[in-house]
Amino acid sequence: MRIGVPREIKDQEYRVGLTPASVRELVSRGHQVVVQAGAGAAIGLTDHSYKLAGAQLAGDAEEVFASAEMIVKVKEPQPSERALLKPGQILYAYLHLAADREQTSELVKSGAVCIAYETVTAPDGSLPLLAPMSEVAGRMSVQVAAAYLEKPRGGMGVLLGGVPGVAPGHVVVIGAGVVGANAIQMAVGMGARVTVLDRNVDRLRHLGLVYGNRLVTLYSSADAIERALLAADAVIGAVLVPGAEAPRLVTRAMVARMKGGSVVVDVAIDQGGCFETSRPTSHSDPTYVVDGVLHYCVTNMPAAVARTSTFALNNATIGYAMALADKGWSRALKEDPCLRAGLNICQGNVTYAAVASSHGCTYVPTERVLG
Template sequence: MKIGIPKEIKNNENRVGMTPAGVLELTKRGHEVYVQSTAGEGSGFDDEDYYVAGAKILPTIDRVYDQAQMIVKVKEPIQQEYELIKEDQVVFTFFHFASDKRLTEAMMKTKSVCIAYETVEDKDGTLPLLTPMSEVAGRMAIQQGAKYLEKPVKGKGLLLGGVPGVRPGKVLVIGAGTVGIQAAKMAAGLGAQVTILDVNMNKLRYVNDVMPSHVVTEFSNEYNIRKHIKTSDLIIGGVLITGAKAPKLITRDMLKEMQPGAVIVDVAVDQGGCFETTRPTTHEDPAYIIDDVVHYCVANMPGAVPHTSTVALTNVTLPYVLKLADEGWEKACRDDDSLMKGVNIVKGRVVCEPILEAFGWKEAMA
């Protein structure tokens, strides 16, 4: 198979769809890999690294899309790429369709096969391709939240870990999935007081078992959320419903109950965000303020640490890329239930139920 690795063109997205190590595994099996020139530079890999691994280096993104039967990338295609995607071409990347109707309709129009990293799901309900980016984003959420608590960026002027004689910051983590656990771990490591909320008692029991005593758990409901936001310095939103839009757990009216200079970091922004006032931002202009509350809602947070993120992502995507390349997408997905769940759009037809529900299309098709 011919596989294309284009350069990511989303704002400040420095990750790349595959490392040279991944390219080598493909070329060893006889596949042709086309890498756009400088695609890996942001992640610390130059064209020579890919060439040595057996890739053909092409000068433009148009050439990569034109040559490839399958595109492997990191972020969803943006408008400049819509016209480049061909009928029957497989596109394997993060899509987050449920929060972007325009993207969904554009991909339907291409009649390509869209397989989304974020909905590939193992039998135990885990999301193997989303997990490493959630780990990165959860840890980064605390780094960025701590930064935006500083006064020069309109935060409260509070050191998250405190110092002797001064209380540490209070962190509220909504969601005890991968993002929430990693965020709680980082916040606890800094010495912050951490409360983590979830509706799944098994997850809360796990948190209680593995976290230090200054990380406490509570059941997630509106009453407890309203109670904690009044005293929290930093709030992390890490709620995910696979393939669907995130629920709005902090509404606009709740902001008035929060302290001026408090910070909220919405890691669920790719899926529409779990705060009503969330809107996607970029690393170039990452934060905004509503009702004196600082919002950090960067949609590609792991893109700020591209070397770590690219290696972590390739570690988990490569086995699936190899299967798709070796067997073709139809056989690979028939033989692998996890991969089949990643299939979102096939030649103009949405086949992922949460996307149909997000846009009210399920009823229309009934």
């Protein structure tokens, strides 16, 4: 199979779909890989390193898309990239379609086979291709919150860890999944006072056993969320419903009652966000203020640590990429129900129920398109 890796063009997105090591794996199995020149240059992955791994270099994205049977990306294709997709071409990337009607419509029209990293599901129900970026984003969220709590950046001037004689900052984490657990780890490590809310009591019990009295666990309800928000200096939105829009658990009225100068980091923004006041932002313009509360809602947070993120992502995605290349998409999906769960759009059909529901589209089960 001929596999294409274009340079990412989303705002300040420096990750790359395949590392030279991943290219080498694919080439060793008899596949051709074409990489757009400069795709990894910003994070130290030079064109020379790709050539040594066996890749061919292309001058622009048009050349990559024109010849490839499978496109491997990191973030969802931007409008100019969607226009280059061809019927039957495999797109393997993060898509987050439930919150993006325009992209969904254009991918349906393209006739491409679109496999979303974020809905590939392991036998235990975990999301192995989403997990590494959730780990990065969860850890980053507390770093970001700590930075924006500084007065020059618009916060109230709180040091999360406090100092002797002064109480530490209070971090509230909504959601105890992968993002939440990593946010908790960072916040506790920085010495903050930490509260987590979730409806999975077993998950709360586990975190309570790990952190003891350094962590307050609360069953999530509208009342519990509101009470926690009123005492919070920073709030991390870490809610996930796989493949679907994030539930809006925090209303505008709740935000209006928060402390002035407090910080919201909505990691769920890729799926629409879990705060009613959230709207997507970029690394170039990351924050805005609503009712005195600073909001950080960057849709590609891990791009800020692009080198770490690229290697972590490739560790998770390369196995499935090899399966798609070795077997072709139809056979690979038929043989692996975990990978099959990643199929969101296939040759004009929406094949993921939550995406179809979000946009009022006709849902076509994957089994039907696979015959």
